[in-house]
Amino acid sequence: MSDLSITAGPDGVEIWTLNRPNARNALTADMARQICAECARADRSDEIKAVVLTGAGPGFCAGLDLAEFSRPDAPRGVVGEAIRQLSQFGKPVVGAVNGAAVTGGLELALACDILIAAPEAIFRDTHLKIGAMSGSGMTVHLPRAVGRGWARRMILAGDPMSAETALRLGFVTEIVSAAELLDSAVALAGRIAAMDPELASATKQLCNAIERTTTEEGLDLEAAALRNHRKNGRAWNTRK
Template identity: 50%
Template sequence: MTEPILLTGQHGPVRTLTFNRPRQRNALSAALIDTLRSELAAADADEQTDAVILTGTDPAFCAGLDLQELGTSGGNLGRLADDGIPVGHPWRPLAKPVIGAINGAAITGGLEMALACDFLIASERARFADTHARVGVLPGWGLTARLPAAVGGAFARRMSLSGDFVDAETALRVGLVTEVVAHDRLLDAALGLATTIAGNDRAGVRTLLGSYRRAEEHVVAPSLQAEQETSQQWMKDFTPARVAERRADVIGRGRTQNAP
């Protein structure tokens, strides 16, 4: 029997969604992107669910777009935009909080997935990197707006232009994550916090979260539009063969830097 590419779980009022392509370091295929969006929409529609946790099957959180698929059909790249999803978002924003439980490497598109969560808790094994410049693609899910908002403009540029990895403690210091816990405590820590949120006044939580989101949109909306326009212009000359040529070097360099 084939293992599902996204695992779902229900813990009282908390829904867990777990990327489950461990051999591919949970890289994003077109099918995984579509499944994630569908399951997030289902969680949003379920009135018995008050919070969502997004995590990955070890050893990684998400290695970004699957470079093999990107370098051949490019089908996953075609999932960057969707008519039903606002510009600069990997999924349609939920009315309830999404907590990222970062269990390992969150790279490029995986980093954008993490940044789209409302806040992050990290395992001591978490690593973060933006390798768009190494791969030869540009962000399309809001990285150039959300990363500097989280860590500051200079550190965001350092991450994006170098492609170097940032460890969990550094991520905590610069404000990318809110907490670092022992690896085997990560899900329990995330569930504990999500359960606390779910125990508050439901309408109050959702209204307050919506207020945060609207206030943020006033600030980041122009940045998201600028990123979209830049990405669309870049794509006019993009070919999957460019990624295929760089794939081995990108993977090898990432493994070297991501070693504990």
């Protein structure tokens, strides 16, 4: 079985499961390459409208597999590329965080559009603890997701963030029992998939672009996107 398991869900939803439960789903170079390949494949597919990302077993993702990546010649850049491609992926991604999301696993969670979590979920950055620095945007994206204080506490002290704290800060949107987590994530992704897929993708990409700008630049980007939407003859959907 693949270390990244792909399952077709209902109504245009696809479920991507990090599938190395005995290693807490630690990322290997092969897994990272699979994520890149699946992002490219799903972007080309008209059938896939939203993706759920989760982990098998008790953990979401323990970060990089240090047995592989501690070697001097290890292809570390491939993991950063996988995280970047997931963050730039054209379809909405719901992260179902079933356990610990550590370092590279935290960066995968940050690359998702919406997170829901089990009560057991823990978010942690251990780059400093292992004598490393992030090359995948941790110092950029984590402060935007959880605020300056908590981000620096996590990055500099390695302190973990509980699911309850993540919910309070808005990093996750819901806490669901482990038994119901995947079903809840698939249901949420299904509601997203029921929207106009081209418009949903364009709006996601607009949100991503606006996050990298000032308020004034963001308003200009939104206005330009609206003009393009109207130019293409896409009427507003007024159905309830």
